[in-house]
Amino acid sequence: MAAAWMAHCGVSTRIVDKRNTKIFCGQADGLQCRSLEIFDSLGFADRAWKEANHMIEICMWNPGTDGVIRRSDRIPDTIVGLSRFQQIVLHQGRIERFFLDNIKKYSADGIQVERGVLPEELEIDESQVEDAEAYPVRVKLRVLTEEEATPEQQISGSKISDGIFRSNLMVGDDEEELIRKSKAREGETEVVHAKYVIGCDGARSWTRRALGFELQGEATDFIWGVMDIIPITDFPDIRMRCAIHSADNGSLMVIPRENGLVRLYIQLKEVTPDASGRADKSKITPEIIFGAAQKILSPYKIEYKYCDWWTAYQIGQRVGTRFAAHNRVFLAGDAVHTHSPKAGQGMNVSMQDTFNLGWKIALVAKGIAPRSILPTYESERRRVAQDLIDFDHRFAALFSGRPAKDVMDAEGVSMEEFKDAFLKGNLFASGLIVEYAAGCLVADGTSGEAKKLASGLPLGMRFNSFKVLNQACARPWHFQERLKADGRFRVVLFAGNVLNEEQKGRVQRFCQAIDAPESFLHTSGTLDGGKRAVEVLTIHSAKRVDTELLRDFPDVLHPFDEDKGWDYNKVFVDDVSYHEGFGDAYKGYGVDPERGCVVAVRPDQYVGWVGELEDVEGLQKYFEGCLVLGKAKEVAVR
């Protein structure tokens, strides 16, 4: 994800990975709504959407009074109306493939993952960290042999791929061992001088240890197994996401996957941690795990002939003490938060970390934004990580607990409480309720003015999507589709009813002001291709057929190019379409359809500022706080 930002923004970048292949099976699988919105902003949500299994419904199974499991509830897997996407499931290897293809497509200098390469040393020259032009981070890299870079798999009497080597129950296969082994190949090292380094190197992050940072938190006693199989079963809901609590044999979650696969998360009640707090890995085999699943699912029968992958883990919730060193070296993903996988959060929150961080580093590296925006990474994402850990703590306890026999059974988990937690959990898991606090990138909303102007666009939250039509060609678009991840901030002008004379005047005055030579529009830096760092998009609320792009909208809203003529892709209308209904965007965004308002949107689609059309000064101040503005544009005498 971080590399995708660099490719889209044109920043010279290297990625190294100690593994010598990408992931082919197993690992993470769930993709939440927000991740799909992000994929869309990068350009490949459609590939994931097409290949994935779509999880539509969650079925809750609990023991009846006779102790036999039965379906007690059905709820939608994704809360209706939250996003234009819903949760889907696809294995991590495909998602890595989409990223590799996307990076290749957008990267001018061909960013590629260098595999089998390991960092050995990391140094930050503290005297230079505040110099925007400096390269204060020194990283020593070592190239591994193929043998060194191939992880040794623990084949427990089974020929199937297993993932236990990356499970937190294992201690082997770490970097020290690899470095020790590779000493024989002296000289195959390289020193890289970097402006910025991001460690996305997992729960046992080498970068984190090199910085001396820690994860805080604890492991629980809950041990779970995971299997990806093609099930042969009479269980009726095997293609639904199921949460199954058996009376005495533990819990099981069913995650239907692509290509007929089903992932089972299986509580291993018979495997417990020893005195050191760590479970005995020798006890964990596919047979043990599957036997537990069969007991939980009884009286239904389940068998399999094909297993794609299996692993086991001990639930632990930990969050990093610090996310960045001198705002030069950053940690993201499992390197700063670990938790149980069952809410389908791991890959999502991790990708969202670097989706938050990548554009900030890119814009700072290119001199478009000041270094002062970088601390917002830790302030924004650490809170998300903490919320995730708290959520996971509650959720995992409810999931791993024994179901209550009746209302008097205080030690048991109430199934009503569990369902309620699941519903709330889905909202959290969607990634859509993340709200970044006020700072240089998010205006302070305490006055309540922003909420009054655009109640559907809360400051610090992602810009929601409704369908609008292109004014020039009447094509319907989800407005979020126009907020591409190209590193640009956007000013969205809700122009209101432009056919009203008074409002037309307000729009004209706004346009005149932002078109002034000293405006952020003409003084912000440029990205590759010469595009300024701020783009203006318009949504108006008059009738499409009563308005015309060139006649009713000031030039700055559809700029003229000497070679390509007018820009027909910047003005949209909240009106009914022939084939896709009415998006009702003004209503959805909570904006007055007569008077409109102005919204500034960050490159990652989060709402940064909301104000009246008259508050160009406030808008200018917002950009002064997060962009490096140059001198006023020289204007030719007309």
Next chain:
Amino acid sequence: MAAAWMAHCGVSTRIVDKRNTKIFCGQADGLQCRSLEIFDSLGFADRAWKEANHMIEICMWNPGTDGVIRRSDRIPDTIVGLSRFQQIVLHQGRIERFFLDNIKKYSADGIQVERGVLPEELEIDESQVEDAEAYPVRVKLRVLTEEEATPEQQISGSKISDGIFRSNLMVGDDEEELIRKSKAREGETEVVHAKYVIGCDGARSWTRRALGFELQGEATDFIWGVMDIIPITDFPDIRMRCAIHSADNGSLMVIPRENGLVRLYIQLKEVTPDASGRADKSKITPEIIFGAAQKILSPYKIEYKYCDWWTAYQIGQRVGTRFAAHNRVFLAGDAVHTHSPKAGQGMNVSMQDTFNLGWKIALVAKGIAPRSILPTYESERRRVAQDLIDFDHRFAALFSGRPAKDVMDAEGVSMEEFKDAFLKGNLFASGLIVEYAAGCLVADGTSGEAKKLASGLPLGMRFNSFKVLNQACARPWHFQERLKADGRFRVVLFAGNVLNEEQKGRVQRFCQAIDAPESFLHTSGTLDGGKRAVEVLTIHSAKRVDTELLRDFPDVLHPFDEDKGWDYNKVFVDDVSYHEGFGDAYKGYGVDPERGCVVAVRPDQYVGWVGELEDVEGLQKYFEGCLVLGKAKEVAVR
């Protein structure tokens, strides 16, 4: 398209093309609804949909009483509700790319286009044509040098790519010339013995001439120019599809394209055919064409700095006398029908020709279908070609005519009549009203029984699409998405209300009958992967949550596999979805939601047979008429 069928059905195939590259610009661009449905059945409609420009609205411009053009009407470009797709525009080169990728993906033996290869001789051994196992067609191929295979472009004082070398105004660059030139390279020839040959080699088809067949019809006096430019203009509807009739300067059609391009079709009133009926090509330059456009668009201004492609053509409507020789060598596309390009039909009708033909040849070549289905290609597609020519004749005359000054102006074209023709034309152009006549592949509907059972699924027309939910996982699908182009016929069981005891009995008896050892289901041939040539899909109308796949539906509707368990992808329900509304499929298909019916669907998605659940004999007879059925399955004693 033909090769795509062969790839999907696993038929050994070669494609030769005398050109040495694929198309990079210009040529055809419009994709109609039916073509997109076909692309979806092959697996790549999403790629076209994503890259293309979507044409939403048609604007009609006509002279007012003052002679100045003004917008008189707006109509939707695609009739609302016809299809889940709408007309889009994307240049032919991209579509060729999607086909090449699709063929590569599905072809087991790597079918590739052999470029710069020319047929020299074609012979059919008539004594063998009825022997299904024979290879009675002998084709001699010659490999061209790169120079020979590169068409000489006519660069009329312009450095831009032009398409005039393929225009019907040119006579050079034909096969005889290429063959003459290549004589120097004696010996670089190859003889191929083929079961079947398809000539998709354009309006001057070598194959057609080798067979001695002709195109019948005439050229008109109307000369048109075409330019793909990025326009710089104040014309307000430049991003709409526009039909513009000027008072005295001729007509113009605007086709907005991808990447800011706009295609202009421009009537050249100043260029007229000479005594031989052919226009003087020396008069046709980009300057002449664009000058005509500027006059038509006046008082609006139009200029350009970038031109992607240009060409000119003389409207001619011709249709082939015969489409096949001995049902061994077939002609398709421009080789058997030529017409004006403005209705966006050329590429579409041509692709639909081989979409009709390909599976027939594939199934016959594999011994799954008898040779007796092959004559349906000519009977089904010649009528379409004739309808197209008739349509084009009327449409082109209306388009090329001078607008009537008033109701008394009998020589002028009434703009009301033109609009009406445009609306009807859009329905025709969509490709969705094609109706194949009764024959061995389409049952006779004269009794009216089929219409009574499924009024929304007329015999001989394509199986319309409504959203249904997968019974096992609640995922909404457009039902047509389940009718993939894999060579299989399908029986769609509208199972009705399976919770009604009487109806349940009807469904059980139907299933028992089609599961009998001698049924088409067990006696039809097998495609690659061992799949029988007929698949059964079910749509029922009871509530999803009240029904269960394994409990309420006989096994034959969700067959069991030793390795993969039950098939969860064959039973669907007409019910409301959480996120995508209610498809109302029974209503759309016009089927009684209590009693249902049975529909047989051809591999190309056309409705072949409709009957009651009790009419298994009729269904069996339908398949006996179009498939080679083997001996009864041996059934193990239970």
